[in-house]
Amino acid sequence: MNDLDCRRFVELVTAFLESALAPxxxxxxxxxxxxxxxxxRYLDQIRQTTQxxxxxxGEALSPEIRATLLDAFRHRPR
Known part of the structure; x- marks a missing residue:
């Protein structure tokens, strides 16, 4: 079994909260x-934010705003 690092942990939080991880x-x-x-603490913050x-x-975004947001996430620095 490999040790999970913090970066990978953050990537898996949503799947964990949705019970979508393999055992x-x-x-x-x-x-x-x-x-x-x-x-x-990070997991607790995500849970609080989700709640x-x-x-x-659930108002729909305009196509222009949605495209702008998706573009921003795709091109964010890592």
Missing amino acids: EQEQEFVDHLARCDGCD ALDGLP
Whole structure:
């Protein structure tokens, strides 16, 4: 089993919250969570944000705004 690093942990948070990880991958995620306080706080922040946004109305974005947002995410520095 490989040790999961923090960068990979962040990439897997959504899949974890949606129960979409394979069992071995989920165990690596949970093991990392148990020993990394920073990722523990990050996961808690994502959960809080998701809960806060859950009650907002799902208004559709205009095609122009959607394209602008998607372009910004595609070209963000890594």
